[in-house]
Amino acid sequence: MMLIPCPWCGPRPRVEFSYGGPADRARPADDAPLEDWTRYVYERDNPKGAARELWRHGAGCRQWFVLERDTVTHAVAASHPLPGAEVAP
Amino acid sequence: MSATASPKPARQPERLEHGGLIDRGRALTFRFDGRALTGHPGDTLASALLANGVRLVARSFKYHRPRGIVGDGPEEPSALVAVGAGARHEPNTRATVVDLVDGLEARSQNRWPLLRWDAGALTGLVGAFAPVGFYYKTFMTPARLWPLQEAVLRRLAGMGSSPTAADPDAYAHRGAHCDLLVVGAGPAGLMAAWAAARAGARVILADERAALGGCLLRERVTLDGAPGHAWVAAVLDALRALGDRVTLLPRTTVTGQHDHGFWQAVERVADHDPAPAPDRVRQRLWQIRARQTVLATGAIERPLVFAGNDRPGVMLASAARAYVNQYAVAPGRRAVLFASHDEGYRTALDLHAAGIQVPAVVDPRAGVRGPLPDRVRALGIPVRDGHVIADTQGTARRGLNGVTVNRLVDGGPDMVPVGDWIDADLLAVAGGWSPTLHLHAQAGAKPVWDAERLAFLPDPERGKEWMCGGCAGVLRLDDALADGLAAGQGAAEALGLRPGAAPPLPTVGADDPAMAGSGQPQTALWAVPKPAVANGKRFVDIQDDVTVEDIALAHREGYASVEHLKRYTTLGMGTDQGKTSNVAGLALLAEARGEPIPAVGTTTFRAPYTPVTLGALAGRHVGAHIAPVRRSPMHAAQAEMGAVFQPTGLWLRPRHFPRDGETLAEAVRREVIATRSGVGLCDVSFLGKIDVQGPDAAEFLNRVYINGWKGLAVGKARYGLMLREDGLAMDDGTTARLADDHFAMTTTTANAVAVMTHLEYGLQVLWPELDVRVVSTTDEWAAVALAGPKSRRVLEEATDLDVSNDALPFMGVTEGTVCGLPARLFRISFSGELAYEINVPAGYGDALWRRLVMVGKPFGLTPYGAEALGVMRIEKGHVAGPELDGRTTPHDLGLGRMVSTKKSFIGRRLLERAALTDPERPALVGLVPEDGATVLAGGSQIVAVADRDTPPPVPMIGHVSSGCAGPGVGHPVALGFLKGGLARWEGQTVLVSHPLKGTATPARVVAPHVYDPEGRRQHA
């Protein structure tokens, strides 16, 4: 079971987390073409190797964050708070 | 465990006079197929059966061939038996790993009607199933014969039978962390654990056997001048002396390697206890997070493939040694050894030393010379080099009674047609060693074929484990000990520990066969040629009855990939997962393809290494412990009133409050009428509640709900509907504004968690610039609905607040004291009546319920449950879970007018898709049966025909989502969806069909709000 480093809580077992799709996807503007919206809602890359992913620490701090992970080896390179997230005191 | 001190234990005819690590002072009684037998502590079921001369223990899966004991450990492909009785019956256990205990009940399986007299084998019935792929070929046509064939197949094929009663035993899970996990407590594993623990590492040492020591218990070896098991005992004492830094786990199989140093292991805590005490755990699943891991899992010997190699009496050479040395059992009295490498000759030496006749050693290599063959020759045992076993003979009951030995022509692949006959009741086979790489490979390592050592070795590039000893291909004992020491020290260093004084390496006796080098390399003889006339088949996988010919046939039919071959022939797909057979199977496929073995590759190694019981995986999570139970703060008070509770997700909700003998329908009818005509009280604590605060709170709600929130006045509530980003409805609820920057949101019971997560996603991922905080308050508030025309009068008795229609109008919100308790008061209605929802801090919930019941008594206050609540909302046309089914838009739900065009919100853009704005989409309607009596069940199909006599096909135009008897309106009503909605169908008659119930009911389409459509009552 993967050990995921939550930026707020430290390394925790994968069962405490849930996956939330690729990171860095911008939500289209309201008046963006429907194609952009369809792509945003339905289409996902399935990268083999290095990936930036969104994960949520549901059984801990409930924060979404970015996890840099290799989808083949499951090696974790780093994790980051989302932009705009408050820095822990 | 109790030992029966039998004064005169039944003779164990094949028990050797001396030796073995068994307690001869105690006799244990057990039964096999009803026969009473005895053994000793230290025996396995297999060794005890052999001691009693029981050689036939099973019938094979496909051909019902008589089968015996092949190995002495977890790799056993053949001796699968059922142990235990009743609910503790466990099929397909390997007799070689079942510890013998007093009172053990074991039975052979896969036989019909008797092990010795089996219908399948005698009639040749299964002969028809012989060719590989018989599942796919034989039963495709004619299809009408299948039921008959299936009945016969089920009887003859299959592996044992499952118990039908619930498992009476308890299982547990345990999490553990350690610096170093050492898997395997043989010579290498013991040295590794010792070295690392001495350096200060917290070590877990796990081994699947009952006794730690690995091959040192099975082999005749001398370490520091003493028998191997004495050195093992000394090392274990040294490890125990290090205190709780070291955890020793015998009877614990590490079954899987998972990500990031996570390992799963099963400890058989009380499997060796026929009836563990109720408070005793039978098996424990360990979930171990290890910083470093040493794999010292050893190697498994491979058999050789020749005609008749499946007869009882054909045994792995290493197993024959183990039965003699560790268990003091003669697996035969006249033994031929068939070995393709020097190390196998140890078996001839050990058997001879135990007084077992060895008439010959047969070796396919020509001109064999070397320390071990020479020692065998020196004992006067003939070595038939350049020869093979071409065939065997025997009887079903006693198994092997002789072998045919043929000479290879010029050491090549052909043999002379006629061979010699040798009487033998044991044929020990040594086909080389396969390092046990399963755990290594499970995490993605790719074992590498070594053409010289004829074995897969660890992947040097992938895999972070320290591999040492047999599993690393290091087979000589002194090398394995040193390898283990190095691995333990390396692991300690990787942990950042100072190595300190290394534990002493023992000196291996110079004369030990374990020290003898190899005179010449092993030969790659994957299958002995089949003689023109042979008694037996050449089995590659004896558990699945896969032969050399099956592999050749599969290849001819195009199954050239190893993964396809496996699935087509079932090679390696038994409970043993091909531990003894996969390499030969691969090699034969490679030969057929004319390619080297690495080009063929291996099949994927997956956890678990050996079978794991479902009980161990479930642990304590059985029965009521599968999930936690959530109870409302008012649960006890409701139970006292006779509430019948119903699980709703994790919640237990009152379904109804029956009075003396009422049925569900009668109680619901009474509760609805009492509420609609007087006053009712219902627990709504189950609804999700989320507190939303912050300067941007109204803007945030604007973005998650389809309707607007900025204009909502403080002290007012509003119904809201939220969508998923794909434009479909997600959840609904009433949200109240308590202050400019403070809202109290409610969600449906089912979606409370999902909505919370949805809001957090919005705030953290989509709009971090919004200054809003959300927190779930579902468990902080107890809530009731007080509903009915008399609800205001009850409330006036319970509070000093002004609850008149002017002071607290429909959708008004206020705070104050109710029943002496601090409360939030919402004038909202799900039932369609004049109604209030009262929230108090959860700790006051019980008091609120009891006090309202008391205050309401003079007004006939009637508690009602979820069922009556559901009925009233259907009568009123309010949507709920069955309508918010993940496929409906606001327009479908009749809520299209709520969709704001002035703002942006989640789901807005994709709601504009053509498919979601199609006027032909099914939309919400009300339905009333024409007969005024038949309840229209949810899930019914709606078709546009007048009666059920219309011949099919009839076009489906919609479905019923919720239906009820409608006690509040005097006739059944239902909600449903019809293509084109009310605009197309209002006033028309459709047919509501429920094919499962065989009903078809004409129903009239009406507006969904059947009860009080003008809403006068809730505004009263």
Ligand SMILES: [Zn+2]
């Ligand atoms: Zn966290």
